[in-house]
Amino acid sequence: MYMSTYKLEKHLATRLKNMTCSAIRDMLKQAGRPGFISLGGGYPDPESFPIDIIRSLRILVKRKYKNSIYQYGRSEGLIQLFEQLIPFFKRTNRSIKATPHTISITTGSQQALAILAMMFIDPGDYIAVETPTYLGALQAFNPFQPRYIELEVDDEGIVPDKLDKTISKYPNIKFIYIIPTFQNPTGKTLSLDRRVRIAKILRKHDVIAVEDDPYSELRYEAEPIPSLQSLIPEKVIHLFTFSKTFAPDFRIGGIVAPPEVCETATMIKQGLDLYTSNYNQAMVTEYLAGGHLEPHLKKIINLYKPRRDLMMSLIDTYFPLEISHTNPLGGMFVWAYSNNSKTIHINTILDEALKKNVGFVPGNPFFARKKNSPFSMRLNFTNQSNSNIEKGIKILGQILHKYL
Numbered sequence: 001m002y003m004s005t006y007k008l009e010k011h012l013a014t015r016l017k018n019m020t021c022s023a024i025r026d027m028l029k030q031a032g033r034p035g036f037i038s039l040g041g042g043y044p045d046p047e048s049f050p051i052d053i054i055r056s057l058r059i060l061v062k063r064k065y066k067n068s069i070y071q072y073g074r075s076e077g078l079i080q081l082f083e084q085l086i087p088f089f090k091r092t093n094r095s096i097k098a099t100p101h102t103i104s105i106t107t108g109s110q111q112a113l114a115i116l117a118m119m120f121i122d123p124g125d126y127i128a129v130e131t132p133t134y135l136g137a138l139q140a141f142n143p144f145q146p147r148y149i150e151l152e153v154d155d156e157g158i159v160p161d162k163l164d165k166t167i168s169k170y171p172n173i174k175f176i177y178i179i180p181t182f183q184n185p186t187g188k189t190l191s192l193d194r195r196v197r198i199a200k201i202l203r204k205h206d207v208i209a210v211e212d213d214p215y216s217e218l219r220y221e222a223e224p225i226p227s228l229q230s231l232i233p234e235k236v237i238h239l240f241t242f243s244k245t246f247a248p249d250f251r252i253g254g255i256v257a258p259p260e261v262c263e264t265a266t267m268i269k270q271g272l273d274l275y276t277s278n279y280n281q282a283m284v285t286e287y288l289a290g291g292h293l294e295p296h297l298k299k300i301i302n303l304y305k306p307r308r309d310l311m312m313s314l315i316d317t318y319f320p321l322e323i324s325h326t327n328p329l330g331g332m333f334v335w336a337y338s339n340n341s342k343t344i345h346i347n348t349i350l351d352e353a354l355k356k357n358v359g360f361v362p363g364n365p366f367f368a369r370k371k372n373s374p375f376s377m378r379l380n381f382t383n384q385s386n387s388n389i390e391k392g393i394k395i396l397g398q399i400l401h402k403y404l
Helices: 014-018 023-032 051-070 079-088 108-120 135-144 160-169 192-205 259-270 278-289 293-318 346-355 386-403
Strands: 103-107 126-130 147-151 175-178 209-212 236-241 252-256 333-338 375-380
Touching: 014 135, 051 278, 079 103, 079 278, 103 108, 103 259, 108 135, 108 209, 108 236, 108 252, 108 259, 126 135, 126 160, 147 160, 160 192, 252 259, 252 278, 293 333, 293 386, 346 375, 346 386
Parallel strands: 126 147, 126 175, 175 209, 209 236
Antiparallel strands: 103 252, 236 252, 333 375
């Protein structure tokens, strides 16, 4: 066995001290075990991938774009994709008036988060995030050494009055990071009234918001709510992705923002990967152009909605009464938590669950300040069968009863 004596640590940049591996991906390493039930990852079900459509689109792209599709591409993105994205953004759940100058394509929306971190954050800068928030965003921000301000939330998400007071207290906030629709990890959704009030607060204080929106197409009930960007486009950077509504491996996402932001994002992207795959962009282009999105969304929703309903019902049945949970109207996650369990650490529950071939993501990695995290877990319902969801929740319930 090769043993390295190379002392890497002395060569590393100090920013790496703030980087950690994803708690989700660490947990998913366990998923290869026979019979393992993963309720942890934010993965769509492979059954939701439109395989027949993908096969036909590959033939179409080869015929329509020929060999030029494999050439180096524009850092901004494929022009033909922009033509399809402009009507896509007009969907009720986004209601955005985009132009080619306000769109920038990235390799998944995760790259967009990294680009925005490079664009805005200097060491010691304040940025504000929900409590809890998407841990992938924290991973993207942490290397640039920000100071986090945790925004107070209730059952509907960010509380506008509290946001107003927070910005007044910290007037130099670089930006607010928010997931208004089916938030990751809680599944909560900001009402239209709160979005309007938050837009007024952004304008009042001249503050930027980064609106991450990977899930709003996955609505299972109630009417769509327009994006925050549609209310105040000059102050909101809107992120999108097709990982949940087409297939993750194509890695197509991006930014909708004022032209100055998109131009700067393009400059940064050139130093990262030059451009996003033309071929993958062409696949998404023809997916939209062929009218495939709408009928395929119906299939995805018909697949996921019963699983969400089942998971919430099973939590009510098998978990201790002191465990509460959110009631997401869409998206991919249920957040289960207790504000009273201070003697048992959630990792104790996770260790027991892993021994029984069940995985979930403990809540603490989703908090910018880990010491503020309550006893909590994120549970994913999209990537397991009904029988596995039932088996997994039942096992978790037994473990929780043992310790609580």
